Amino acid sequence: MSIATTHPKILWEPGAPLPRGLRMSEDDFLEWAKDIRAEWVEGEVIVMAPANFEHTDINLWLLNLLSLYVQRKDLGIVGFDFYVHLHVSRLHVFAFYA
16 A cells, blocks of 8 residues: 555554655644654654653653743643644744754
8 A cells, every 4th residue: 555545544553663754644644643642744754752751750840840830920831742733844943052
């Protein structure tokens, strides 16, 4: 079956090797990746490795720290591990590191 199928769930199930360069539409990705930690970048699917205990522990600590700060300053809410849609191409997003 072609990687460019409109039914990407048929292509890959958790535990099976993921073909490199898997591409699909954003709508197909949203349907396909409900229970999979993955990113969709300009049509390409990038599956993330599962988090280990140390990663999860640090993530929880940072989430709690940030949540306390945001609550005390009445800045809104803090969330994690949710869908984010950027309306600009990654070619137009710049990051500066000190």
